[in-house]
Amino acid sequence: MSSTSLPIPPALFPPVNLSSTIGTGYWGLIVASVLLGCTMLQVYFYFRNNKDGWGLKSLVITLCAASALDTLSWAFFAYVYYYYLVKNFGNDLVLLNIPWPFGAEVFVEVVAAYLSQLFFAWQIYGFNKKSWPISAVIATFATVAFGSGIAVGVYSVQDVAVNSIGSKTTSVVTDINKGFATACDIVCQVLSYASDEFNLNPPFTRTNSMITLLIIYIVNRGVLLTLVQGTDLLLFVCAPNQDTWVPFHMCLSKVYVNTLLAMLNARSTILKNDFSSISLGETQSSSNYSSEQRPTFTSHIPTIETTLSRKVYPFTKDSKESFHGQSGVFQILAVSSGTEHEPQKIGLRSKGVPPTTKPIICPFFGEMNSTSVPLLFPPLDLSTSVGPSYWALLIISIFLGCTELQTYFYFRNYNDGWPLKSLVAFMCTADNLGWAFLVQAYYSILVKNFGNPLAILTIPMGFAASDYVTMCIELAAQLFFASQVYGVHRQGSWPAYATIIVFAIASFGVAILSTGSPSAASVASRKVQILNDINVATSLICDAVAAGAMCFYLTVSRTNVARTNSVISSLILYVVNRGILLAVVQGANLILYIYSPSKDYWIPVHMLVGKIYTNTLLAMLNARSTLRDKMNDRLALTELQKSARGRRPFNSDRSSTMFTPAGSQETMGKRHSLRGPSDDWQDIPRFVDIKSGGATEEELEGPAFAV
Known part of the structure; x- marks a missing residue:
């Protein structure tokens, strides 16, 4: 701050x-x-x-x-x-x-x-x-x-x-x-x-x-x-x-x-449960019924009010003094000490202006006359300091809604092994925890200490706690991505794998060193500036190396099978989009902090980092069902074309169909089992069963976010 x-x-x-x-x-x-x-x-x-x-x-x-x-x-x-x-x-x-x-x-x-x-x-x-x-x-x-x-x-x-x-x-x-x-x-x-x-x-x-x-x-x-x-x-x-x-x-x-x-x-879920004829809003006709049923939503009167009854203890002893405010010279005419049951009343007026007979009752200042200028204690306009963080708080709350929904979809639609489920549960829990810390911190500053400028001179504990949570989310996501790089292409991928791990751990360690001082002035200190610059730079390099390595190894894993290449192209697109998004956020965070560490312009971008890591990971995991549907449509079209030509179609049992690697019957015209030997078996990613979407033994050696 x-x-x-x-x-x-x-x-x-x-x-x-x-x-x-x-x-x-x-x-x-x-x-x-x-x-x-x-x-x-x-x-x-x-x-x-x-x-x-x-x-x-x-x-x-x-x-x-x-x-x-x-x-x-x-x-x-x-x-x-x-x-x-x-x-x-x-x-x-x-x-x-x-x-x-x-x-x-x-x-x-x-x-x-x-x-x-x-x-x-x-x-x-x-x-x-x-x-x-x-x-x-x-x-x-x-x-x-x-x-x-x-x-x-x-x-x-x-x-x-x-x-x-x-x-x-x-x-x-x-x-x-x-x-x-x-x-x-x-x-x-x-x-x-x-x-x-x-x-x-x-x-x-x-x-x-x-x-x-x-x-x-x-x-x-x-x-x-x-x-x-x-x-x-x-x-x-x-x-x-x-x-x-x-x-x-x-x-x-x-x-x-x-x-x-x-x-x-929910219609897609109903279809997967063998209700293939249902369509909410467009129900199939029968001899006894034919119609549409659609739900709707309603909202109501949005008036809002703020009541002003609360206990305030402005001053403890009488005084009479003059000072210069924003709108002229004012004088405290009379100050009576307040009690718990009867808060004190302050009579205020601008010098040279007679009071009126109709008082204004203010819950803080007590009884005031209409000629009193409201800005006796000039308020602080925090638009350039706390303002950007306020909007960022609402934006990360929107991202949290996306996180919650994506987490629900993941646990409902996928039956992955416990390691991957544990990772998703950890990242979702940590994301909620970091968000709660930030919400409580701004609640303490803006609501519980309304009008107290000292509140913005000290960094609340929630900010530091949120930073630690974000560090853990970032480290977990980067280590997971490193394991996926190694799983895509084990032969020769260990240098990239080791590089990602080294930069991830280095970024985490530097971030720990740069966090902990409760003073807002410490954020602009030379030591903290250097540590934060190193932290963001190493994290940016780690994400760039991970995205580049994944795209490279997926590219060299291309085969002559059109369906497999389509999946690989989609995965490359997801990886590139994730890398670009993270590079933009981390780069903006680094540039804004280097440009002006004493200002708060970098804080909104910094608050988004953990949400971006969590949502991009969940988006890639949940994209598997879309890729499966895409591959099933392509497979059905291929079999239809083969049937039209009088050829024996490939096994079309969708309940047991697997994406076969290079060297399979589609490429060589031979019938190999899924685990059969192949010269280039180790050079392609493994995939997940189409029907269950769960992890198979072959997936243990491939990217978990593959189809």
């Missing part, structure tokens, strides 16, 4: 603990960022893996629009807390007003919710034309919620005072919005479930099983949404002036979008 000049002595900056007010919204924003990362990755999986027909075009359009509006809503919330905690660090009076993004976020959320609810009503009607009363009820509730939500947005724009949220007018309209939105969701789930049960009686056991599985998805989604939505409504009705409902409100729309995407992406 960089040091910040203090306009007046630190004693005049009594810190304010905002844990019970802004703190709840801070945690809600962090969790919403994680869910946003899951949303982005699920959207990518949807467009990559699903080839829906024209029947789902409207769903795709609604999905894209809702995801964009959901991201925009998150951006508004992120700016609001940036405005509160970073740009006005220490300005207690800024909490009395609602920034403009609150009102804008209201309109965005209401429009997204209204469109999604109408879309679900239309889907129910398309599923069964006789269910038009259900669609009418849903549309009516959605319209009432939309209208009341627009009214709340108008009130938020017109009245920027934070007390307006708890006013009777705004509170009643907000209760109507949340109540009808909750009722709409309950009607959607309950009546759509009843429609499935009583209107679908297919004559086939397999179809019944598929419908039962879909009903389970709908029920699980409905229960989750009802819990989140009901908690949001209950907390707001009971205590609208408290901030306990804010985290649930922030995460609500993310839950809607993610549950919808999860149901759409």
Whole structure:
């Protein structure tokens, strides 16, 4: 952290603990960022893996629009807390007003919710034309919620005072919005479930099983949404002036979008379970039923408020003094010592300006007159210091969402050996732990020590702990990649293997030496600069050597088999993309730190390093299923061509098909077993069984992230 000049002595900056007010919204924003990362990755999986027909075009359009509006809503919330905690660090009076993004976020959320609810009503009607009363009820509730939500947005724009949220007018309209939105969701789930049960009686056991599985998805989604939505409504009705409902409100729309995407992406899992005829949203017709069923997502009124009741102990003894502030000369007219039950009140006014008769009640300064200038204690604008790290914290939270989802996909789809599973579990756990340390560190600085400039002059323990965790993640990823280089080409690959290990251990050791000083000024010291430069440089060289060696040995392992070459080309592409991404991040980290170590511009890039290592490793491991599908399609096409020519096709049993090495029957026209002798057997990578995706004995000698 960089040091910040203090306009007046630190004693005049009594810190304010905002844990019970802004703190709840801070945690809600962090969790919403994680869910946003899951949303982005699920959207990518949807467009990559699903080839829906024209029947789902409207769903795709609604999905894209809702995801964009959901991201925009998150951006508004992120700016609001940036405005509160970073740009006005220490300005207690800024909490009395609602920034403009609150009102804008209201309109965005209401429009997204209204469109999604109408879309679900239309889907129910398309599923069964006789269910038009259900669609009418849903549309009516959605319209009432939309209208009341627009009214709340108008009130938020017109009245920027934070007390307006708890006013009777705004509170009643907000209760109507949340109540009808909750009722709409309950009607959607309950009546759509009843429609499935009583209107679908297919004559086939397999179809019944598929419908039962879909009903389970709908029920699980409905229960989750009802819990989140009901908690949001209950907390707001009971205590609208408290901030306990804010985290649930922030995460609500993310839950809607993610549950919808999860149901759409689950179709591939259903297909793998022998339900080859099911397609969510495009169900095959039968004599008794034919329709579409698609879930939807909803978000609700996004107003947020900050209550200002908290215990503050500004000063302990009377004083009368003058000093120069940012807006002129001010004088403390009277200071009465405060107690635990009655905080002191401070009368303030600008010199030469008479006080007014209408006081302003400030939770920190006590009773103030309207001519008092709010900046008695000039706040610190941390936009150039803590600001970049604040945005980086939200970005790594998004990356953490991607990590969580990729880890879930890995353990669900692959049956690798315990060493590889242990590595993935370790990296995921360490990634979560490092993220938690950073979140707690910024919570301590921005929320628990709001307005305390001394808090940014000392590096919190969470930063050092996060650095140690990142070192372990980086070392584990580099050692794993070194083992893969050695496994691809054992003959002659040991120099590259040894080089990667040496640079990885050297980078880890130097990083340990450069971490540990709690002072922010120590970051810019000459010794720490040299150690950090060596650390990043050795890590960059290690990644470059690993990527270059892997590409080289994969290239020399090419054969005359088109399918094998296609897999190798895909692996080379993954390795190159990973290497470029790591080189860009590590290079930017090194350049920014060398250019200005005393500034905080390098910290956001440094915070991303561990997330990049974890996500690139998981992406390569999870890419095996995509490569298998690609190879299966190529194999099926080859066999079809051979059959059309009257030739005897190659063994097409997909349950036991393996990628054969050079010298196999496809190359030489001979039938060798998979373990049969071959002159160039040691020069190619081994692969994994297509059906199980698990490790075989042959894979123990090849790259674990191969197909």
